[in-house]
Amino acid sequence: MYICICNAIRETDLRRAAVQNSGDAEAVYARLGKRPNCGQCLADANAIISEEREMAQLPAYAE
Numbered sequence: 001m002y003i004c005i006c007n008a009i010r011e012t013d014l015r016r017a018a019v020q021n022s023g024d025a026e027a028v029y030a031r032l033g034k035r036p037n038c039g040q041c042l043a044d045a046n047a048i049i050s051e052e053r054e055m056a057q058l059p060a061y062a063e
């Protein structure tokens with residue numbers, strides 16, 4: 001699924017970039033060589049970035 005139509009950024013690529021880079025959606029887009037155009041995706045992109053970073057900090061499941 002594309003999260004940013006203007007830049008053809010897929011959710012999977014955004015999630016990967018979120019844990020490899022710091023900053024907000026605009027900063028992560030810049031790391032991907034993109035920049036916002038219409039800006040309609042930014043709120044959702046920021047939510048996905050926050051979610052992915054939170055999940056990356058969770059400890060591995062242990063029995």
Ligand code: FES
Binds near residue numbers: 035042
């Ligand atoms: S949909 Fe991302 S900038 Fe337009």
